[in-house]
Structures are given as C-alpha cells and as structure tokens.
Amino acid sequence: MTLLSVNLNAVAQLRNRRDLPWPSVTGIARVVLDAGASGITIHPRPDQRHIRRTDVFELSELLRADYPAAEFNIEGYPSDDFLELIEAVDPEQVTLVPDDPAQATSDHGWDFRGEADFLASVIGKLSKPGRRISLFCDPDAGAEAVAAAKATGADRIELFTGPYGACFADPATADQELSALVQTTEAALAIGLGVNAGHDLTLENLPAFQAKVRGVAEVSIGHGITANALLMGFAEAVRRYRAVLSPNS
Ligand SMILES: CC(=O)[C@@H](O)[C@H](O)COP(=O)(O)O
Numbered sequence: 001m002t003l004l005s006v007n008l009n010a011v012a013q014l015r016n017r018r019d020l021p022w023p024s025v026t027g028i029a030r031v032v033l034d035a036g037a038s039g040i041t042i043h044p045r046p047d048q049r050h051i052r053r054t055d056v057f058e059l060s061e062l063l064r065a066d067y068p069a070a071e072f073n074i075e076g077y078p079s080d081d082f083l084e085l086i087e088a089v090d091p092e093q094v095t096l097v098p099d100d101p102a103q104a105t106s107d108h109g110w111d112f113r114g115e116a117d118f119l120a121s122v123i124g125k126l127s128k129p130g131r132r133i134s135l136f137c138d139p140d141a142g143a144e145a146v147a148a149a150k151a152t153g154a155d156r157i158e159l160f161t162g163p164y165g166a167c168f169a170d171p172a173t174a175d176q177e178l179s180a181l182v183q184t185t186e187a188a189l190a191i192g193l194g195v196n197a198g199h200d201l202t203l204e205n206l207p208a209f210q211a212k213v214r215g216v217a218e219v220s221i222g223h224g225i226t227a228n229a230l231l232m233g234f235a236e237a238v239r240r241y242r243a244v245l246s247p248n249s
C-alpha cells in the first residue's frame, strides 16, 4: 500500500490572496485527514508565499491534539532557519530539497555525491528516534547515486516525479520516465532505502505510476489534488449560493 500525504501549499497560497483566514489551512487539513489521508505535507518557503510560519505551528498543534497517528512531513532546503523550525516543531518526517530561496518550485534532486558531506552533517543534526529523513532525488538518479544517498544517513529518497508528470501526454516518453523511476526505486529498495514520490502527480498520471513503480511507501500530492477538489466542489458551492439568492426556485 502507498500512503497519501496531502500537500497544503496550494491551499495556503489561495488563502494568501486576501488578508482573510480562508480557505483555512488547518480546516482543510482536518478534511483530508478525516477523508483518509495518512499525513500532511508542507514546504514552507523563505518568502512565505504560501505556508506561513504560523501555519507550521498551527498544523503541528492540530496533528498532535486530534490526529496523533498522522504523519507531518516538512519539506525544504536545510538553511539555519529551516533547521530551527524543525527543532521547534519536531515533525515525523523531514524531506530535504536542494531549492534556492528564489526558486519558483522544486525542479531537481540532490547531487548526493557532490553534497555528501553537507547532507551527512545536516542529517546528523536532524536525525532522532521517531523521525524519518528523506532526500529529494532525480528520477534517473540510478544505483550509484542512491548508494551515496544511503551513505549520508537518510532513511528514504523522494523521487522527483515532475518530469514524468510533464510528459504524461506522450506515452513513449512517459514510459521512458517510468522505466527510470523503476530503476531508481529498485536500486534504493535493494539497499534498504525507502522510497517516497511526489511533484505533479495527478488523478490522470497516478494509475500508470502506481502500476509500474512498485514499492513506493508514500506519495505527497498538492497542486493536482487542490485542482481536483476545486472542480469537484464548485457545483455544490454554486447550488448553495443559488439557494440563498433564490430560496424558493
Ligand atoms: C519538493 C517538491 O516536490 C515540491 O513539490 C514542493 O513541495 C512543491 O512546492 P511548491 O508548492 O512551492 O511548488
């Protein structure tokens, strides 16, 4: 079974359009956990364009108080501020991503060999019982790279599925991407490194991914699931507004 962690970055970004508290990030967290998601993912970025520092603490309190079995997964570049946030919030999973502060979104995995000493030192600081460390990983990283990832002390890699999502409409290219993802996954699992996956996974591209890339422990999905939720929810919202405007029609 592959667990679903719902990324709430997009919900926070929608909320941030106005100086208003809705859509509520903790409110949507409740909805997705009540619906069976196994955890919540956030990627607080330095400019707080979506998840704000206050969201991180509010989500942590919610999970601790009402959803103790849910996993809190915090993603980000291991800056001093990020490490201090992790220390304060103490999530079950930390996913380290090699993003620079100005980056629009995550678009590549770590260079495990080039950054080996840095990653080992960060993981040494972050590791503790009950916390998992995952490293964002290029889909075609291959066996040598995942061995280097394992040597840093990480528990898992997170496969960057953006390139697969981007080429899904072209079956031949998507098949090549899936083969690369399978090879990287098998190499990781063979040496005892767990595998997560995420970025641009959708209801359309997830079935083929799930059928071919076996052994993935968790997927984190945000943008696609938020788009689906809007589409699936707009009709009911319109009906309710119309009922207020024309109660007897
Ligand atoms: C690490 C990763 O895969 C990203 O999907 C990230 O969490 C998304 O960040 P944005 O929501 O800021 O694009």
Ligand SMILES: NCC(=O)COP(=O)(O)O
Pocket: 007, 041, 075, 158, 197, 198, 199, 200, 201, 220, 221, 222, 223, 224, 225
């Ligand atoms: N780690 C990937 C993630 O959390 C969600 O990415 P996306 O579905 O918003 O592209």
